[in-house]
Amino acid sequence: MTTDTMVDDRVHAPDGDGVPVTLTINGERHALHLDPWVTLLDLLRERLELPGTKKGCDHGQCGACTVLIDGKRMNSCLVLAVTRDGAEVTTIEGLGTPDHLHPLQQAFIDHDAFQCGYCTPGQICSAAGLIGEGKATSREEIRELMSGNICRCGAYTNIADAIEDVMAQQGKAAHA
Amino acid sequence: MATALSSPTSRIGDPLSRVDGRLKTTGLANYAADFPVEGLTYGVVVSAAITKGRITAIDATAARAAPGVIEIVTHENRPDVVDKDKVWQDMVAPKGSPFRPLGDAEIRFAQQPVALVVADTFEAARHAATLVDIRYEAASHVTDLTEAEAGAYNPKGDGTYSPEKSRSDLANPLGNTKAHVEKVYQEAAHRVSGRYTLAPEHHNPMELFASTAIWKPDGSLFIHDKTQGAQNSATYLAGIFGLKPEQVHVVAPFMGGGFGVGLRPQYQLFLAAIAAKMIERPVKVVMTRQQMFSHQYRPNVIYDIAIAADQAGRLQAIRSDCVGATSRFETFAENIVDWCARGYRCDNIALDYRVAPVDTYTPGSMRAPGAATALNLFEIAMDELAYEVGIDPLELRLVNYTSKDEISGQPFTSKALDKAYAEGAERFGWSKRVHAPRAMTDGRELVGWGMATGVWETLFQAHAVRARLRPDGVLEVATASADIGTGTYTIMTQIASEEMGMPVDRIDAQLGDSTLPKAPVEGGSWGAASIGNALVLACTALKAKLLKAARKIDDSPLANAAIEQVEFVGGQIRVKNDPARAIDLTDLVTTEGGPIEVEETGSPKMLEAAKKARNTHQAVFVEVKVDEQLGQIRVTRVVTAVAAGRIINPKTARSQILGGVVMGIGMALHEETMMDHRLGRFMNHNLAEYHVPAHADIADIDVIFVDEPDHEVNPLGIKGLGEIGIVGTAAAVANAIFHATGVRVRDLPITSDRLL
Ligand code: FES
Ligand code: FES
Numbered sequence: 001m002t003t004d005t006m007v008d009d010r011v012h013a014p015d016g017d018g019v020p021v022t023l024t025i026n027g028e029r030h031a032l033h034l035d036p037w038v039t040l041l042d043l044l045r046e047r048l049e050l051p052g053t054k055k056g057c058d059h060g061q062c063g064a065c066t067v068l069i070d071g072k073r074m075n076s077c078l079v080l081a082v083t084r085d086g087a088e089v090t091t092i093e094g095l096g097t098p099d100h101l102h103p104l105q106q107a108f109i110d111h112d113a114f115q116c117g118y119c120t121p122g123q124i125c126s127a128a129g130l131i132g133e134g135k136a137t138s139r140e141e142i143r144e145l146m147s148g149n150i151c152r153c154g155a156y157t158n159i160a161d162a163i164e165d166v167m168a169q170q171g172k173a174a175h176a
Numbered sequence: 177m178a179t180a181l182s183s184p185t186s187r188i189g190d191p192l193s194r195v196d197g198r199l200k201t202t203g204l205a206n207y208a209a210d211f212p213v214e215g216l217t218y219g220v221v222v223s224a225a226i227t228k229g230r231i232t233a234i235d236a237t238a239a240r241a242a243p244g245v246i247e248i249v250t251h252e253n254r255p256d257v258v259d260k261d262k263v264w265q266d267m268v269a270p271k272g273s274p275f276r277p278l279g280d281a282e283i284r285f286a287q288q289p290v291a292l293v294v295a296d297t298f299e300a301a302r303h304a305a306t307l308v309d310i311r312y313e314a315a316s317h318v319t320d321l322t323e324a325e326a327g328a329y330n331p332k333g334d335g336t337y338s339p340e341k342s343r344s345d346l347a348n349p350l351g352n353t354k355a356h357v358e359k360v361y362q363e364a365a366h367r368v369s370g371r372y373t374l375a376p377e378h379h380n381p382m383e384l385f386a387s388t389a390i391w392k393p394d395g396s397l398f399i400h401d402k403t404q405g406a407q408n409s410a411t412y413l414a415g416i417f418g419l420k421p422e423q424v425h426v427v428a429p430f431m432g433g434g435f436g437v438g439l440r441p442q443y444q445l446f447l448a449a450i451a452a453k454m455i456e457r458p459v460k461v462v463m464t465r466q467q468m469f470s471h472q473y474r475p476n477v478i479y480d481i482a483i484a485a486d487q488a489g490r491l492q493a494i495r496s497d498c499v500g501a502t503s504r505f506e507t508f509a510e511n512i513v514d515w516c517a518r519g520y521r522c523d524n525i526a527l528d529y530r531v532a533p534v535d536t537y538t539p540g541s542m543r544a545p546g547a548a549t550a551l552n553l554f555e556i557a558m559d560e561l562a563y564e565v566g567i568d569p570l571e572l573r574l575v576n577y578t579s580k581d582e583i584s585g586q587p588f589t590s591k592a593l594d595k596a597y598a599e600g601a602e603r604f605g606w607s608k609r610v611h612a613p614r615a616m617t618d619g620r621e622l623v624g625w626g627m628a629t630g631v632w633e634t635l636f637q638a639h640a641v642r643a644r645l646r647p648d649g650v651l652e653v654a655t656a657s658a659d660i661g662t663g664t665y666t667i668m669t670q671i672a673s674e675e676m677g678m679p680v681d682r683i684d685a686q687l688g689d690s691t692l693p694k695a696p697v698e699g700g701s702w703g704a705a706s707i708g709n710a711l712v713l714a715c716t717a718l719k720a721k722l723l724k725a726a727r728k729i730d731d732s733p734l735a736n737a738a739i740e741q742v743e744f745v746g747g748q749i750r751v752k753n754d755p756a757r758a759i760d761l762t763d764l765v766t767t768e769g770g771p772i773e774v775e776e777t778g779s780p781k782m783l784e785a786a787k788k789a790r791n792t793h794q795a796v797f798v799e800v801k802v803d804e805q806l807g808q809i810r811v812t813r814v815v816t817a818v819a820a821g822r823i824i825n826p827k828t829a830r831s832q833i834l835g836g837v838v839m840g841i842g843m844a845l846h847e848e849t850m851m852d853h854r855l856g857r858f859m860n861h862n863l864a865e866y867h868v869p870a871h872a873d874i875a876d877i878d879v880i881f882v883d884e885p886d887h888e889v890n891p892l893g894i895k896g897l898g899e900i901g902i903v904g905t906a907a908a909v910a911n912a913i914f915h916a917t918g919v920r921v922r923d924l925p926i927t928s929d930r931l932l
Contacts, residue, residue: 037299046218046298051210052203054432056382057465061863064382092203101201109197112827115835116661117200118207118382118432146871150863152382152433153661154838155831156874 019082025050026094034081041065041076044091052092052121056150063149066122066129067091073129075148092121095128103169104128107162115153123149127163131170139164183681185746186673188892191827194666195685196430196659205430208402209386209462216388217246219451219461220301221444222291222308223470224283227856228317228535231281231290231310239293239307244300247455248308249292254278254450263415267408268439268697270538271331272506277443278450283312284505285537286857287470292447294459317535317856321476321501328499328530331509357526361493364484368560369495372481372553372922375848376501376858377474379542380868383432385471386462387445389452396423401445403428404438405697407656410690412441413449426690434660435839436541437472439697469861472540473849475501475508475531477549481516481557489565489575491522496554502531503538510546516554518583518789519631520576535856541699543839544899547632548906552843555628555907556922559914568611569627569911570601581789590886592819593629593793599880600817601627604797613918621801624916630904634790634821634895635702636709636780640693643672643714644773645722649747649762651678653714654686655707657695661835662898663828664703670824671708671892675715677744678761693775701792701896704824709890710778717774719744725768726759733757783890790889792820792900796837798908802916807928811841811873811909817880821895826881829897833879836901842869843902844909848925 018033025048034043041058044050044067056064058077065076068090096102104124107113114120126149136142142163143156151159186192199205236248264274277289291308295301318324361367383402390398397419403409406426414424431438444461452459463470482495496513513527542548562569577594580587601607609625610616616623644652653672659665668685672678686692695707723742726734726749734742734749734757743752750758765772780786799813814837823829839847846867849858860866886893906924913931914920921930 035297035299037303042298045210049212050203051206051212054207054382055209055384055462057863059465059862059864061465062382092201096202098198098202098204101198105198105201108201109193112194112831114197114200114661115663115828115831116382116431116433117196117205120200121203124201143871143874148870150382150868150870152380152435152839152868153831154835154869154874156838156869156871157834157876158831159871 021082021085023081023084024088026091036080036082038081039077040067040079040081040084040089043081044076050091050093054118054121056119063126064119064122066125066149068125068129071132073126092125095124103166104162107165111158111162111165113158113162114155119149119151123151123159130163131167183679185677186670186680188670188674188822188824190670190825192666192670192680192825194663194828195669195680196665207383207430207432208400208428209460211388211400213388213390213458213460216458216460217294217296217455218298218301219292219294219448219459220305221289221447221461221463221467222293222305222310223287223467224290225310226283226312226314227286227319229283229312229314231283232313233311234291235309238309239304242300242304242307244296245293245304246296247294247451249278249294249447249451249454250290251278251280255454257416257450258418266412266440267405270506270508275505275537277446285503285535287467289443289447292451292461294451294455319534319536319851319856320853321478321499321532321534324532324534325478325499328532330529331507331531354526357493357495357524360524361482361484361495364492365487366485366561366564367482368557368564369482370557370922372479372556374477374549374553374924376476376851377542377843377847378469378849378866379435379437379472380468380863380866381433381435381437384463384465384468385442385444386460387448388458388460389448390458391452391456396425397449399424399426399449401426401428402431402438403441404431404434404658404660404699406658406688406690407695408697409441409445413445416446417449424690427688428658429688431658431660431688435543436545436699438660439541439699440472442471465863466861469849469858471537474542474549475539477512479512479553481554483557483561485561485565489567489572491520491576493524494522495526497528499530499532501534501536501539503536504533506538507531508539510549512546512550514583515547515550515631518581519578519629521578521582522576543836544632544903547899548843548902551630551903552906552924555904556910559626559911560920570597570606573597573629584789586787586789589788589790589888590821590884591791591793592882592884593795595882596793596795596817596819599882600795600797600815603878603880604815606797613915618801621803622916624800624802624912624914625797626908626911626913626915627795627797628904628907628911630794630796630900632701632792632899632903634705634792634889635700636783636890637696637702637706638777638779639695639706639710640775640777641707641710641714642693642773642775643718644771645718645761645765646771647765649765650682650684651676652684652686653711654692655695655710656690656692657703657707658688658698660698662703662832663825664707666828667704667824668707668711671711672715675712676719678747682747701898701900704896705890705892705894706778708824708892708894709782710776712892713776713778714774717776718772721772721774722761722764723749725772726764729759729767732759734759784888788888792818792895794818794900794904796904796908798912800909800912800916802913804917807932809845809913809926809931812875815878815880816901817882818900819882819884820897820900821884821886821889822893823881824894829881830879832897833901834877836899837877837905838869838874840902840905841873841909843924844906845925845927848927
């Protein structure tokens with residue numbers, strides 16, 4: 001993890017008197033001045049050039065915007081960025097890259113756990129959060145606890161397969 | 177320099193993982209709203225507060241004064257553009273006069289866009305959008321189809337529905353008049369009749385409609401759009417802005433779900449383009465989820481069905497009479513009423529279809545348009561008939577099985593629906609079913625098993641495909657169609673790999689760009705067959721061209737080789753019976769000093785057997801468990817057996833069927849856009865209240881592809897899979913619910929209140 005501090009002009013509030021906030025995003029520290037009405041989702045997408053996190057509703061109803069904040073999965077559309085001073089945020093871009101895939105990213109590819117791919121960053125971040133929580137021990141529980149992430153392409157059974165696969169790899173196999 | 181073979185070749189039939197999988201799983205696949213653009217501004221749409229009437233005044237003073245605001249675009253200051261219907265009619269527009277965003281003061285439907293607020297930041301635009309003060313004069317509206325039904329008319333002759341082709345209106349060789357059908361119906365041993373309805377459904381792809389427009393100094397227009405047809409968006413804008421087609425460049429490599437709603441350009445596209453022109457800066461407009469309910473939807477229908485059978489269950493008469501919703505400004509029509517009469521043997525059929533205008537935006541195609549509506553309702557009636565006759569529902573389908581299209585009389589190029597019934601029933605364990613309703617239980621839950629048949633057309637559209645071998649040894653294969661999640665990039669890669677004997681990672685499939693070779697919109701499940709066959713033509717032509725170039729090289733080892741004597745293997749051309757005589761393809765293009773390319777068009781003219789019917793089929797079996805006290809219905813098991821010709825990639829093919837089945841479960845149990853008819857507005861216009869299936873709603877789904885070799889449907893024998901998974905699935909769920917509970921619901925979706 002790097003500790004470079006980036007002071008980025010693009011993310012200053014237009015009138016210069018925004019709220020100072022420091023966020024570590026994918027291991028990179030950002031010192032920002034933000035208007036309080038900027039959501040974490042819009043910050044990532046529109047100001048930090050991290051459009052991997054998707055907007056599907058902006059109301060906490062679909063899960064497309066799921067990221068990990070201090071390791072916990074959250075709908076970034078419901079988080080005002082200035083309320084998370086000091087937080088560590090991991091987005092889909094920070095989980096892995098095409099050359100160094102996270103096990104969940106590899107499992108999603110192997111199990112064809114998506115079609116259009118639009119819900120996928122949120123599904124993968126949510127799955128990472130789910131595994132971290134350690135609460136899901138069966139396929140039913142995976143399904144229940146992933147229900148905040150809608151997939152209109154209907155890849156649900158393949159997503160469950162991918163998550164089970166990674167849980168098994170990590171020795172947290174479901175005893176369904 | 178020869179390129180080492182670093183990845184294997186692939187063939188048709190391999191379960192190749194998606195070639196765009198790494199981009200999609202790492203967040204690097206750019207969808208319409210994801211492209212970084214220098215100097216970007218943000219447009220937020222203001223939606224009308226009334227359903228019908230006119231705008232009497234707009235006061236944008238407060239909005240203009242808000243920090244960061246650049247422009248407020250309304251019908252009052254919108255620059256003029258070409259206003260002819262013809263230019264506003266996109267490639268797949270129905271008959272009528274298309275809606276012009278911010279065209280005039282008239283309000284035609286709820287949430288109609290009435291202003292676009294453009295600001296430096298999204299937040300500033302969103303805030304200022306709440307400050308635009310718009311006054312209206314409301315007029316009375318009709319949004320209730322049962323009320324509008326009185327004004328229904330036959331859309332005959334508009335090109336989208338032609339009941340005159342149907343057998344009931346033909347020369348009547350069977351004396352098949354309406355009165356005759358009625359008489360046969362009345363005299364038959366067993367009868368079922370009733371009114372069946374389907375609620376309006378919204379596609380709700382996960383990606384919001386989004387467009388970014390950038391006017392270039394040379395007067396050309398560059399666009400990122402969410403679309404199922406980059407060239408459709410491009411020609412639409414070119415017409416409206418009076419540009420030459422080549423002056424509009426639309427780039428849309430990834431699409432976050434379409435299901436038909438991306439076939440036609442939506443209003444954010446024009447709004448981004450006009451605003452960008454006004455302020456001379458790039459503008460991005462993204463709809464809100466609420467606004468995703470302000471345009472196209474699957475029309476609700478009222479479907480009157482009457483069917484009669486003899487003692488053995490043989491169909492004697494079918495009356496199929498449907499009214500669907502359309503808008504007041506366009507006539508959207510679907511093939512609904514004839515599906516039932518095509519798929520079963522029956523001599524007496526009467527079909528009628530009308531559309532009734534309501535005060536909404538024009539409905540449009542949604543996954544298996546027409547067929548999903550028709551068969552998910554008709555197949556409920558068939559289940560009722562099975563109980564009326566007293567035979568097994570599967571048996572009823574077999575008794576009435578036909579090997580020809582019963583309307584046209586044409587035989588099928590292939591129809592393995594019988595195999596699908598058999599293999600699906602076997603896998604599901606259908607023979608263990610107890611016929612009587614309410615006879616099967618699991619603890620306190622009632623268990624029901626239902627089945628239904630699905631049918632979809634096998635379509636074929638002209639596509640041009642370019643195949644280009646680049647000096648770096650990469651083979652580009654390209655057409656302007658789209659991969660809307662179906663896996664088109666992947667199957668193009670497979671087909672090219674097999675044809676050219678090249679490894680997968682040396683093939684670059686390109687789609688979603690209006691400058692690529694000509695293609696229609698991506699829909700109707702025609703992509704795989706149409707693009708696949710055109711791609712084979714292109715590869716064949718490229719092979720000939722490559723061999724010609726190879727023969728000309730000094731001391732060529734292939735100097736006298738004819739095309740039949742060589743093979744393309746391992747990135748080489750080599751002589752079949754003397755593989756040492758070979759030329760590496762990368763060396764060849766390097767020697768040539770530039771790419772070698774061809775472009776070929778595959779069109780319906782290439783199809784033999786034009787006089788044959790061509791369909792895909794599914795036999796779908798569903799188990800539900802119903803908790804009667806809670807009214808809770810769970811789909812616990814689905815087996816579907818699909819007969820869809822040759823499967824190019826079983827992995828992505830299965831996913832397409834899963835997607836269709838899941839949407840079918842949604843149609844059966846969840847999906848309904850509820851209209852408040854007093855206000856004329858959809859009430860549940862968000863994803864919390866418009867329910868689509870979530871993880872916990874979906875149990876395991878077993879997909880079988882039955883063997884269906886078809887040498888006639890098209891040279892590759894491909895039929896397409898995007899639609900078929902939804903057709904019949906909702907009916908199978910409904911029939912399982914009847915079997916579990918004994919309650920017959922004829923209105924979809926079957927929500928708890930309709931069951932209790
Ligand atoms: S965009 Fe955040 S939950 Fe839908
Ligand atoms: S993959 Fe398309 S919404 Fe999930």
